[in-house]
Amino acid sequence: MAGALLIWIVLLGPVITLLTHLSGSAIASSLTAPGALDPLIVSAESGGITLAVLLLVCTPLAWMLARGTLPFPRIWEAGVLCSLLLPPLVIGLLLIFMVGPYTPFGELIGHFNLSATNTFLALVIAQVYESAPYYVLGAQAAFGAVDPRLEQQAALLGDRPSRVFRRVTLPLAAPGLAMAMAVAWARAMGAFGAVVVIAYHPFGLPLQIWTTLQTTGLASALPFALVLLVIALPLPLAAYIWSARAQGRRRG
């Protein structure tokens, strides 16, 4: 018990430190400077779009992985793991070679006056790559925990597959999906390694912290760290609480 408490406090150490080192005046002066809140808006917007992309693109993939409908399932899983294991900085470097201005993709979107380096699009791409594997693996586990016999029973009671998905699969997987989204959101908010290479501009919060640290020092970077926590944490916490309650209800 005491040991567990100690470990818990040590793990929470950075958060506790942050709270003890912040003064109200420092927060106020940092956040009221002209343009100080721009990174917050950039992060929230890009994070929201990242989440939407993951939801639309990766949810079906996770479902197929969980149901084993894909041939050679191990190879598919290995691919997802591969992107999880790549260091973010390396992802950033490779993305330059993949979607940079002198690549086929870069030239293609160039026709539409778009660019995938140092733009909002680049930021979203980097965040998607950093957070997608966490979402896919979490969502796969969430779908995998749904008993296929319940889906079968729903079909026998007259529901076509799309209705089974909506009335049984999705509600049963929802707590796990919410947790996967929360983790992906936190990853996207904190994405730095890939972002610093491919999307130095526009500044999201992590880069804001980094540049502030570089230019004006520790003390002025801390308030942005708090802002990052404040926008990155509520969603995961809410998802955690909601999913715990949903599971509690099911246990009766």
Next chain:
Amino acid sequence: MLKADVEVDRREFTLRATIEVAPGQRLALFGPSGAGKTTLLEAIAGLVQPARGTITLAGQVLTSTVRPAVSVPAWSRQVGLLRQDPGLFPHLSVRDNLAYARSVDPAGPELAELAAALGIDGLLKAMPARLSGGQQHRVALGRLLLARCRALLLDEPYSGLDAALRRSLTALVVAMVADRGVPAVLVAHELADAQAFAHRMAVLDRGTMLQVGGPDEVVRRPASRRVAELVGYLGFVPVTEGPAAGLTAGIHPDRVVTGADAARGVVLTGTLAACRPSGAGWEADLALDGAAVTVRLAERPVTDGGQLTVTATDPPLFGPDGAAAAPGRAPDTPAAGSPSP
């Protein structure tokens, strides 16, 4: 009328089965684990695609592999399937589970009446996790009945429950099937469960239907030695005398009386190898020359110098190929002597 005449390829064997169940009738598929019983139910429910054959329900072709091929998807078959796991949706209350099928009005009188008939009317607001196993099965049954399924398939639904609960739930299903007039098929690997439920019984072994008949007939007149083994015959004794000489008599432990009564069947005399209480009577292992049988007797057997004589009443006889040798043997034909001292 539910009719199925199908072949389903499985890894170990091909299931070949033909069944016909009239509305309100109850058929039991009886056989050991892995005989293909569940596969047949799943083919009827539309969860498994047969390699060949047709399935029709109330005149509608559900599956046909003959051109024009038909395969009605599971969700529009209106075939109810109950398994050992009641399969209640854990995120829905009992009421919402009962009203899952779209045709059901969650607040309507039909749901309330059925819930009362099933004894679950006090549980409508509860979540499934709070219910006992028997209550969950009642809800699952109610959910199927409210969905107006046109056939009821039961895959050993109550095999995990205790005997009293199993009996009451089986009686409930029987009453509901009679009330609704739907054909019902039960899969069972316990003979007593199959007999308690069914009008007719089909014996299935390794994908082959060995015999179809009344629940008493299959036990009293097994069509082959294999059927006899499956329905509980525990000894097979070569007959040495009389018109049946050369055949083998199947000895069912429950169809044996103490003493020699050649007019009623085959007289067996052997050494009492073991004797133990069984239910309200006694179970004895008897060692004959070259054969061993187990018999259940009302009274504790009294041996005569270690020897015990019993009469197997009207035993089925099997030829060397294992097929039943005679459809029935009149009790007054001379009893075939058995290995006798």
